[in-house]
Structure formats: structure tokens, C-alpha cells
Amino acid sequence: MKHATAPAEPAMPVSANRQSERRPFLEISGLWKAYGDFVALRDIDLQVKEGEFVCFLGPSGCGKTTLLRAIAGLDIQSRGAIRQAGQDISRLPPAQRDYGIVFQSYALFPNLTIEKNIAFGLENIGRPRREIASRVSDLLDLVGLSSQGRKYPAQLSGGQQQRVALARAMAISPGLLLLDEPLSALDAKVRVHLRHEIKELQRKLGVTTIMVTHDQEEALSMADRIVVMNQGGIEQVGTPTEIYRHPRTLFVADFIGETNQFPATVGKGAQVEIGHTRFACAEHLLPAGAAVVAAVRPADIIPHGADAHRATGLEAVGNADNLIDAHVEDMEFLGMFWRTRLSAPRLKETPLVADFSTNAVRRLCIEIGSAIQVEIPQERLLLFAKA
């Protein structure tokens, strides 16, 4: 399901730039996975840098969990190689790889207390008792559960259990942290809170992290880089802003945030024809005359004459070609903004959905039935080859 609230464009995290020069910590090349005749992963190439937080994002069945399980060695790939920290781990059994893992189901050992759960891995490698005790209490502090150590998992809430699972995974200081939909089983509020905590923790410990999620908000808010997947393949890899602003495919554009889509024909240069009228569009590499899909996000549409866009530094009217007359058919108040359904003669039958800030609606007196002018900014009108 798409989320009604299209998130504001996140700021580019500093860490992503700083790390881009290092050599990859995890390297996946030519990876395929088949279950009988069904191909679950096709030709995956991916590099993850040390200390990076990467999210695998995609709808259910896109292969993101399969890829994670291949990295963990839980379901070995059919073809291709995985290197971690310079070592080829393609064929290693899980126990010989270096990672900690957290599952959606927490998978805490029900008959062991929280402390014992966290200590299990440490006891096994024969650390002295005192060291284990202090490490366990450090980890409990880290996840904010210092007073809960003697309880059993069933006595904790879902969010607390997931924090224990995280502490347990980090106990043996793994080089790689794998999170398999860790927040999916939690309530919305706990989820938002915990995703912030996980991100904090990851930054503090600097552990390379891969998280699988189907929730775009989660991915956008937590990841240094997002790997968008669909039908077993990678659609696009990029920072949250890149993915959001410059989606490479229609699938990415539609899956991350929302889009208005129009059937269109490529014109000369940065021009496109929608419903027999010409619009200026973002730069593209498609041949003139090709039948394409033109897409624009509801949040990118500017109500004419409003001041709302000034903060972003754009001119009041970018290109006169992209200014259209519209009629307000319907408005829906969603708290932070108004979702507005417009009809425009230039767009023929296709309705245009635009999100206007509460501010702009008040200033421009936009209401159901009123006639307004809106602008589709040139650089926000994206063209995609037909799927």
C-alpha cells in the first residue's frame, strides 16, 4: 500500500558522501536464485561500503528477503558470488560467516531471560563471566532496557523484544548486521520510535547494516542508500534523495511516493506532448516520437501565484508552456496538506492529483468548484519508457 502522506524530501546524509571512496565491504556479483522454475533473483550486482546502512526496498515477493538470506547463507544462491571483507563467502555455511541477524518474529529463546538471551553467544565463545556480565549490561543500556534483564521475553512488549533481539545480534560484535523486516510486526507509533533508535545505534556502532523492508518511509528515513527491487531484479540503487527525485524507472517513481501518470509522446529536445498540447519536461534520453509515460508527483505541482514554492528558490512561473488552467473537483484534508483532485482541459480525461499546503490553500482561497492555474515544474515532469 502506498502511504497517503508523501514524505518531505529527506536531506542528504553526510555519512553517505564521506564513505563513498572506501572500497566495498560487501560485494555481490552476478547473483541468481531459482526455486525450481521460478527465478526469485536475477543477475544481482551490488556493493555495500563499510559502515553503510543499506535498505532493500520493494513490494512483497520482489526477492529482497531472498537476497538477505543469500547473504546470510540461510538460502544459498543458485549462481553468483558474495565477498565480505575481502573473503569469498559464497559457499560458506551460515555459522562460518560474520553477521548478526534480527528477524521480524524476534526469535528470542523463550525459556531464557533477556540477559541469558544476550549472553548465549558470548558464553559460547568462552568469554570470562565478568566480561560477559559487563558486556550484557552495556548492551542492555544501549537499547534502553537495563532494568529488564531478568525478565523472560514473553513479559516484554513487541518493541522491547525487538530491541533485545538487536542487542543479542550485536553481542558478538559482528561485522555485518542483517535486519529482516525488523519493524513490521510492531504498531505504527512504536515503529517510528524504534526506527529512529536503530538508526542512532547503527551510527554509534558504525556497523555495516542491511535492512529489508517494504515500507518506503522506513527506507527513506533510515537508509544511507536504498536498493529498490522488483520481480527479482534491482530497479535502482541510490541515496534516498536520488531515489525520490530522480527515479530511473516508472516502477521506482510510483513505488517511492506517488505519481500522476499521463500517456505522452516525446517531442523535440526536452519537450513532451500530452493530450495534443506541449509541455517542457526534464532532460531525458528517449528518442523523439516515442510513446512514453509522463509522470509528476502531487507534491511537486505548484498552485499559480502562491508563495509556497519560493522557499525552494524556484521562479514564480518557470515555463509558460507548463502552466495550465484547472478546475477543483474535490479536496481532502489530510492534516499537513490538502489532497486536491483537478480536471484540466489540456490533460483531457486524466485527472490531476495535487497536494497543496494548508498555507497555499488559505492564501489562494482554493475550494471545491474554484478555477485555478497550476504549474507542472519542468524539471519535475519526468518521462519514462512504457513498461
Place this chain on the structure above:
Amino acid sequence: MTLAVDFLPPGRALRQQISDDDRLKRAVMFVVGIYLVIALAIPLFVMLSKSLSTYTFDLHQFEFQVSDESGGGWSDPVTAAALNTAIAAFPESDLEAGADGRLQAAKLFADFSFRSPVRYRIRGTSEEAHFLAGSQLVRGTEWKEYDSNHFRRVMLRPSRSVGLSNFTEYFSTPSLVRSIKNSVMIALISTAVTLTVAFGLAYALNRSRMRGKGAFKLIVTIPILVPSLLPGIALVYLFGNQGVFKDLLLGHSIYGPLGIVVGSVFFTLPHAFLIISTALSVADARHYEAATSLRASRWRTFWTVTVPGARYGLISAAFVVFTLVITDFGLPKVIGGQYGMLAVDIYKQVIGQQNFEMGAVVSVILLIPAFLAFAVDRMTQRRQVALLSARAVPFEPKPRRGFDAACFAFCSLVAIFVLGMIGMCQVAALVKFWPYDLSLSLRNYAFDLMDGGGWDAYYNSIRLALMTAVIGSLIVFTGAYMVEKTKGFGLGRGAFHMLAMLPMAVPGMVLGLAYIFFFNNPGNPLHGIYGTMAILVLCTVTHFYTVAHLTALTALKQLDPEFEAVADSLKIPFYKLFFRVTLPVCLPALLEIAIYLFVNAMTTVSAVVFLYATDTKLASVAILNMDDAGDIAPAAAMGMMIFYTNVAAKLLHAVVARLLLARTQGWRQVAQTAVPA
């Protein structure tokens, strides 16, 4: 843009390196698998091959030469066949043999005397021919020479041929063929009656608001705790020649089909009840609400909602009951009179006539319905799962006075039936000399004064039950763990699972007989365990393997499948996880398996009746033997001893489970008081 390429690039599929953990798991699974092969697959195979083997003396295969009085001057070689035609030493019927058959060669010579100086030569005409000279086995076509004194100890041995002639013989023996018809008839009638009664009980207990449900449930399970011989004994006392209610039968005899059916209903009732009750307890209230809103009558609702909802339970119960009845041996042995039944035939052929090949033939025939029932049961079980996984609203019966009263009356009748049978045995055991001296005494418990094994038999049974429970639950749980938690190795796991399911389809008599064939062969390196307690434990564990295996699997499947993945990532070897987490969490199931094996080891007769030796006599076998000898009252007393023991074991299990769970399963209690976020 994703290209829809739906084929892998060429090359070989990557295979994961096998970790030490995996190697160890496979090795352990292999060991348990070998156990099943030795304790089940091979004996069954040997039995099958036995049923296809016939042994005959082929007199054309032996040639003789006789010397004159001086020990020289040899006669022309002459075949045994020719000699026999001349003097008719052996009639045709003597040439049909069992595996152990032997013919004295000297009998072919009318004037043979072991003191005579005449010498004899013998040889085979083919490589297969063999004979015994004293205790030495000789084969081949070389002449062997013996003096008269040694020649009298030359025994010809039969040759084995493979074919269906045993089956032909079986089907041309009217009394044996009649057994098939009888067994099927009895099983069908018993199934119909048991199912009706069990369904009524389950329906009353699940769908009414009558009182005393707990007590009724307890009473219905009583028959599980006694050997199937016991209802037979009870029926003898109730309706036998000197029975209390003999006149109620209006001249019909309880010895025969009537007794077998009534007794079968008694001992199969709990099995059918448990299955049907489970099926009825998963009812979806919404179906009944819909039926009510459509103004369907109660009668119509019953036939369109209730019965179809429980149909898999009914089918499954029907096959379980059918199999139990057709393979049971104890009950028809005690109450069946002259009425031939398949399972009793095996016993008679083997114990009575020492005709092992024919016993094997009956066994193979008995395997057919059991296998059929097993296959159908597996199929319906698979569907039942789908039914259970649907999200249903539990059905809450509403009080209805008339209906509740009727249910109570019906359950009371069944309870009287069950308690009456057990009570009769108890009375019989305590009365001095039925029906002439009704004063109470413990004389019938003085087992040491009777044939059958005495108190030692009882203690042997306890030993067997304890060993079966301990060893069995360990083997079964370990096997189930390996098959459930080993990655990859699909072929091995599939084969293991098949083997583990097989015992359910093998009747006890068949297993016991197969054990004789396999373990009582001097060439078998495991021959040493024949006649010891070890073979009884082996046989009993194997006999009841399947249900225990399924119980263990169910418990293991309830664990989070990611435990192993987490342990791997923490570098914890599987055995540490097994002992710290898996085993403690599954402890209730393990105790469940142990008590199941204990109770069944106490009551089983069919498999062990072929395998006990003088110093490993068992209580259940003692009942059989005492009943055979006419000591029916002591037999009843021994049956009651088994009953007390099983009740005590059940109580002990309940207490131990409580204590143990309180200590090791503290996390379960707190789970109920968990605070939400």
C-alpha cells in the same frame, strides 16, 4: 527496467559447504535411520520373502552308492527319487517341508543297520543340494563317504523355491479364507458401532451444556489403559457360560462375533472419541449463525453443517478403528471361540503349528487393509490441516434442557458400559471362586502359584515399559529433531520420514513375526538379542514409533524456525541450542511421548507374544497364558494390575509434569501476564 528473463545462466547450481553441524546432524539422523531400517524395514522384508518361499525335498537332487559287506564293490549311483519310488520310504506329504525340515537318508535303504559294515556314498546332483552330516552342512556334487554308523546321521535338507505357492495354499484352505471374510465383517460392524457411539459422545461433550463433562472424558479414556484382552475377560464374566447376564442374550453365545464386536467397541472407543472430538471442537460458530438466519431446522443444520464439518475426523476415526479391530489379536483369542480371525490365524499358524511360512502369508494379507487405512488416513490428515488453519469463531453451545438431559443420559449409558466392564474384571479378580464362593480374597493375585509367569512377568512389564519410555522418547525425539531441523539433504530426510511413518501401518502381530524371521536367524549378528529384554524394547519402541514421532514433530514445528538461523549467526553449535532451548521448550511433548510409550508397552500383547522368553515373560502375555490355561480370575487380576499401574503412571506423569514445568517452564506462566507495550 526489468527484463523478464526467466532462466538461469548456464552452469552448475552452487552448493553450500557442509558445516560440521550439518555433518553431525546428518550422522545422528543416519544412526536413527539405521535403527529404523534394522528394527523395521529389514525384518518386514525378510518376512515378505519368507511368505514367498516354499521348501520341498527334491529327491532328484541326491545320489547314493552302496558298498558290499566288505566295504568295497560299489553299486551304480542311484537317485534318492528312484530309491523312494522303490520302497516308498517317504509319502508325498513328507516332501512338503518347512525351512527346518530334514529327512533321514538311511530310511531310503530298507535293509539299513547302523552296525552293518556296509559303507555309503552320497552326493548332490546340483550345486544347490545340501545335507547335514551330523551337525556339519555339506553341499556340492562331490561324493562323500560314510560308514553305516555315521550314515544314519545324514539328513537331507529341503531346497527353497520362490513363488506364490504359499498364497495358493492359503486361498485353497477354506477355514483360512473364511477368516478374511470374518475379520472384515467384524471390523466393519465394530467400526460402524464405535463411530456412532463415539460421535454421540463427542457431540454431547462438545455441543451441549450438560454436567459432568470432565468425568465423562476421563471415563472414556479408561480402555486405553488396559490390554485388549481385558474386555474379553469381562465379557466372559458378564455373558459367558456362567455369566451374570447370560440370560439377556436369549440363548446366543458371547463366544464368537458378538463378543468380539462388543469388546472391540470397548477398546477402540477412546481412539475414535479423541479424533472425532477434535474434529467437532474446531466448529465455526458463523456457520451455525448462518444456518439459523436461513431458518434451517436443527436436523438440517446437523446434516449440512455439523456432519460435513467433522467428516475428515469421521473418516480418519473409521480407518483407525477398522485397523485396530482387524489387527487385534488379544480380544478374539479370549472371546472369539471357534470364530476364525486373521490375527489369531497368525498366532495359531506360528505358535500352534510352527508353520512360519503360512504365518508370513497371513501377515502379508493383514498388511493390506492396514496399509490402505494408513494411506487414506494420511490423505485426510492433509486436508484436515487446511480446515484447522481457517480463522473461525469458536462455537459456544447454549443451554437446552431437553437436549442436555438426553446427552447426559447417553453419556451415562456409555460410562456405565465402560465402568461396568472394568468393574466386572475387578470383582472377578477379588472374588474367591466365581460364581460359587463370592467371598472376597486376594488369592487371585498370587500369580506365583499359577502358570503364566507370576509376579516376575509383572515386574518384567514394568521394566519393559520404563525402558521403552526412556529409550523410545530419546530416539524418537532425536530423530524428529534431525528430520525437522536439518537443512538440505532432502532425499535422506524424505526417506527417514517414510520409515518413521511406516510402523503405523504394521500390525503388532506382523512386526513380531517379522522379528522372529530376522533376529532368530543364527546368521544374523544381532541374533544375540533374541529372547532378551532388548528385543522386546526394540520391538515395542518400533511398534509405537509413528504416533510418538508425530507428537515430537508437532512440538518442534511450533518453535520459531529462525532459532537455528540465530544460533548459527551467534556461532552456537546446534547441540548447545538443542540442550539449552529446544529440549527444555519441548519438555511437555517429551513427557507426553514417554507416558504414551509407557502405557502402550504395559498393554501390548500382539508383537511381544512371539518374542518373550522364559525369563522375559510379560504381564500382558501372562493374561493370555492364564486365560488359555483356564485361570480366568487371575488373568483378570493381572489385567487389573496393568490398569492400576497405568493409572498410577498417568497420575505420576501429571504430577511430574506439573513440578517440572513449574521449574523449567517459568516463562510459560509469565506469558499469560505479559504487559502490552
